[in-house]
Amino acid sequence: MQDLNHDLVVIGGGIIGVTCAWQLTRAGYKVLLLEKNEIGQGASFGNAGHIATEQVLPLASPAVLRQLPRMLLDPLGPLRLDWRYLPQIAPWLLKLVVNMRPQAQRNSSAGLRLLNEASLPAWQQLLQQAGLSQSLKENGSLLVCESESAFSELHQHLRVLETLGVTAEPWSAKHLHQQISGLIPEVRGGLFFPDTAHVTDPYRLVVKLFEQAVGAGLEQLQADVHGGRCLEGGIELNTSKGKLLAKRVLVAAGAWSAPLVKELAGIKIPLDTERGYHLMLPAEPGRLPMAVSSLERKFIMTPMKGGLRLAGTVEFAGLKRVPDYRRARGLLSHADALFRERIDNKGATPWMGCRPSLPDSLPVIDRVGPQGRLLLALGHHHLGLTQAAVTAQLILGLLSGKPSGLDIAPFRLARFGQLPPSHTLNNSVCLPGSEM
Structure with a gap:
C-alpha cells in the first residue's frame, strides 16, 4: 500500500471536485485529485452554463x-x-x-435559497482571484411565456419566489421585445432575474481552474476508485492503480458517489x-x-x-x-x-x-467519519455549476474547522440515517472573509 503524504485526496474531477481542489490548494493544503476520466468530461462538460440562483424550488x-x-x-x-x-x-x-410534504418542501426551498444566495458572490470572488472574471457574464437571465394560462402561472410563480426572497422583475411584452429582439410576437412577457449570470464556456472554466491548481501544487492521478474503508489513522482507497492510504478524503464524484459513501461512511445515501x-x-x-x-x-x-x-x-x-x-x-x-x-x-x-x-434536491456538504477524515460534496443535481464555488468555500471551512454563522445542517449526511457519534461535527463553518 502506498502511503500518501497529502493533506487531502479529492475523488472527482468535475466542477465540484476541481473547484474544491483549487480552493484547498490555494489555501495551502497539499491535495491529490483522483479522476478516472479526463478532467471536466462528465456533467460539467455540457451543463447549461446558467448560474441559477433563482431556482429554489425542489423537484419534489x-x-x-x-x-x-x-x-x-x-x-x-x-x-x-x-x-x-x-x-x-x-x-x-x-x-x-x-419530500412532497409541505414542511419538507419548505425545508428544501430554505436550503436551496441559503446556498444560492451565496453562490454568485462566491463565484465573483473566486473568479477574481483566479483572473477569470471574463468567464462570467453578469447580465441576468429571463424566463418567458407564450400562452395566457402560462402568463397567469408566471405571475403566480413570481409571488412564490417573492415569499422565498428571490429577486425577480416582471417584464411586459413590450419591454421584453425591446430587450430581446427576434422573439415571436406571441411571447407575452417574462420574469427577469438580475441576480443570475452565465458562464461563457463551462468546460474551459473547469480546465482553467484545474490548470491553476496544478500550478499551485495540486497533484492528479487518473484512476478509478471502487471502494475503501476508514482506518484509525487514515482512509484506505481501492483504486485501479492499487491501494492508497489517505489522511483525509473528499468524495465529489457526482452521480457515482453513492457506493463510496456507503463503504466509507456506512450509510446508504439515496442518490x-x-x-x-x-x-x-x-x-x-x-x-x-x-x-x-x-x-x-x-x-x-x-x-x-x-x-x-x-x-x-x-x-x-x-x-x-x-x-x-x-x-x-x-x-x-x-x-x-x-x-x-x-x-x-x-x-x-x-x-x-x-x-x-437526491430526493430533497439538496446536496450533501459534510465532514464525517472518525476524526472527521471523510468530507463530502455531492448531490447538487442540476445546480452543480451554480453552487460549486460556495461549496468549495464550505469544504474549506469544514477542513479548517473554523466556526461561522452559516448553518449547514440542511446539507448534513445524517438526514438520510443515523450516524455514530464519532461521525458528527458541529453545524457551522467559516466562509473565507467572514467574521470569527
Whole structure:
C-alpha cells in the first residue's frame, strides 16, 4: 500500500471536485485529485452554463406525480422516466414522494435559497482571484411565456419566489421585445432575474481552474476508485492503480458517489441520476444577450463562446443506458418556435450527462467519519455549476474547522440515517472573509 503524504485526496474531477481542489490548494493544503476520466468530461462538460440562483424550488412537488403517466409514455417529454428503470429507481421515488410534504418542501426551498444566495458572490470572488472574471457574464437571465394560462402561472410563480426572497422583475411584452429582439410576437412577457449570470464556456472554466491548481501544487492521478474503508489513522482507497492510504478524503464524484459513501461512511445515501441533454449550435453565437428559458417548453438557451447552447429536460434512466439523443435534437424545434427567424443548426452537436440527484434536491456538504477524515460534496443535481464555488468555500471551512454563522445542517449526511457519534461535527463553518 502506498502511503500518501497529502493533506487531502479529492475523488472527482468535475466542477465540484476541481473547484474544491483549487480552493484547498490555494489555501495551502497539499491535495491529490483522483479522476478516472479526463478532467471536466462528465456533467460539467455540457451543463447549461446558467448560474441559477433563482431556482429554489425542489423537484419534489405534487405536480411531478400528476405527470407520472406522461413521464412513462412520452420518451421526449421534459420530464422522462424510462419504464425499464422503474424497479431500480422505485425506492428513490418513494423518498421523493415523502419530500412532497409541505414542511419538507419548505425545508428544501430554505436550503436551496441559503446556498444560492451565496453562490454568485462566491463565484465573483473566486473568479477574481483566479483572473477569470471574463468567464462570467453578469447580465441576468429571463424566463418567458407564450400562452395566457402560462402568463397567469408566471405571475403566480413570481409571488412564490417573492415569499422565498428571490429577486425577480416582471417584464411586459413590450419591454421584453425591446430587450430581446427576434422573439415571436406571441411571447407575452417574462420574469427577469438580475441576480443570475452565465458562464461563457463551462468546460474551459473547469480546465482553467484545474490548470491553476496544478500550478499551485495540486497533484492528479487518473484512476478509478471502487471502494475503501476508514482506518484509525487514515482512509484506505481501492483504486485501479492499487491501494492508497489517505489522511483525509473528499468524495465529489457526482452521480457515482453513492457506493463510496456507503463503504466509507456506512450509510446508504439515496442518490440517483438525472440525465440532462444539450444541443450545441456553433452557427448561432449572437442570437441572445442573456440566458433565456421557457416556462411552457421547460428548456433554456444560453449564449456561449462556442455558440448557442440549448439545454434542459430531466430523464431518469440510470447510469448505464445509452443516451437517447432525440431528446437533445428535440430542443431545436422548441428554440425554432420562439424566434421569427429559423435557427441555423449547421454543425449542431448533441450531448448527454448524468447529474447526481437526491430526493430533497439538496446536496450533501459534510465532514464525517472518525476524526472527521471523510468530507463530502455531492448531490447538487442540476445546480452543480451554480453552487460549486460556495461549496468549495464550505469544504474549506469544514477542513479548517473554523466556526461561522452559516448553518449547514440542511446539507448534513445524517438526514438520510443515523450516524455514530464519532461521525458528527458541529453545524457551522467559516466562509473565507467572514467574521470569527
